Amino acid sequence: MPEGHSVHRIARQFGRNFVGRAVHAESPQGRFAQGAKLLDGRVPTRAQAVGKQMFLEFDEELWLRVHLGLYGAWDFAGEILVDPTIASANGRMGQTNQRGTDLPGGGVAIHDDAGENSLSSIGAPRRARVHVRMSEQTKGIDEADGLAPEDAPWPPPVVGQVRLRLLTEATCADLRGPTACAVQTPDEIAAVIARLGPDPLVGDVAEGEERFLSAVRRRGVAIGQLLMDQSVVSGIGNVYRAEMLFRARLDPHTPGDVVPEEIVRGLWRDWVSLLRIGVETGQMMTMDGLDGEAWRRAMARRDDRHWVYHRAGLPCRVCGTEIVLEEMQARKLYWCPTCQR
CATH class of the missing domain: 1.10.8.50 (Helicase, Ruva Protein; domain 3)
Structure with missing residues (x-):
């Protein structure tokens, strides 16, 4: 099951690549068709993680709550700010950049303009067409498949059982196998967080x-x-x-x-x-x-x-x-x- 740091990183991915952009939402698997219909065409306004759960706010009216559980994963594809020399093929992040703050052991944390680090702000930011899986893997939380070919089809084809697909003009996020995936009201989200x-x-x-x-x-x-x-x-x-x-x-x-x-x-x-x-x-x-x-x-x-x-x-x-x-x-x-x- 994802531990807290991985869920915060996923929330930051959404914050950098989805917040402020209208999304097309669909449920290729069909199990979340009604929820996807409620989200389709809306604009995410905030992404937040609390512990092992992620909350994505839409238009200040509805929230998407996701708990990945043991088997859930988000697959990101498309244009994501990433330096491929730092985010290696297995998604691990290099510690050799010269800007940022020191971490224990002499490593360097690379910070974005919000003072935070995420996959979208490592090294010299640039847009590249990539595929990144973010889930729980004890060998490395972020499992990246690397750069996608420039002529790769867009949007990417649906592979396997995708519960929810969120798609902007440039970025795609596919959710697979979560324990919880629900559209909820602000009051319902507040009750979850209070617990x-x-x-x-x-x-x-x-x-x-x-x-x-x-x-x-x-x-x-x-x-x-x-x-x-x-x-x-x-x-x-x-x-x-x-x-x-x-x-x-x-x-x-x-x-x-x-x-x-x-x-x-x-x-x-x-x-x-x-x-x-x-x-x-x-x-x-x-x-x-x-x-x-x-x-x-x-x-x-x-x-x-x-x-x-x-x-x-x-x-x-x-x-x-x-x-x-x-x-x-x-x-x-x-x-x-x-x-x-």
Whole structure:
């Protein structure tokens, strides 16, 4: 299931390439025909992510809400601002540009005119006809198929089961396999967001910290479960859950109401930092203190950027103890029984 950084990146794609442009909406698969009819011809006015859900506002009257779930994906095609020397064939983003701000490990985040980074603003912006898939892939969230031929048909042919196609004069977005895809009113969207926990990139960060602290400290549920509860905190999934608990040296089974306040606050602040890195690089980078070459390796290979995730049976990078894999609420949990005691 997509974790928070990938959904924020998708929202930014829509913000850069669809907001302010009239769209043709259709449901080639047929399962969203009524919703597509409501959106057809409208102009998106705002794209927003909260945790694992994306919200696209149309004409201040209707919203499109999408939750990708385990198997959903957006495919973008057409004219998208992209530097092909930075967005490589597998969609990973280079860290060699000379403008932007430093990231841990000597990397560079490239910022657009809003101070944010997305696929549409890497390197020297230019328009190129491309195809990019944005979904949950632990080997790299943004899987790009690369540049499309200049004479490729437009609009691109429908391939497979496309729930929803949004099309401007220059850009196409195809949605496949989402858990949720719905057209809703502003009141319905507000109710959905009200049920979600705080997201570091939405609203006041300090207020979010207090909400998170209160939600964790009042419940006797294992912290490993609470971090995956989207009503407690938005956007954390399997990878970030395992890595944040290791970074805090916290046993996943510890009840939330006995985790010390300073540790809970530390978890929130760590999430603030990790989410920022994830949005800016497209990768769930959770290891600290990497030099330039180690950072580049970690950007290219998942096995080089995580402390415990996907390392069952391998020695802990800190103490050498074998990393344990267990199930917690039907989701895989990786942790070190020595460091996290």
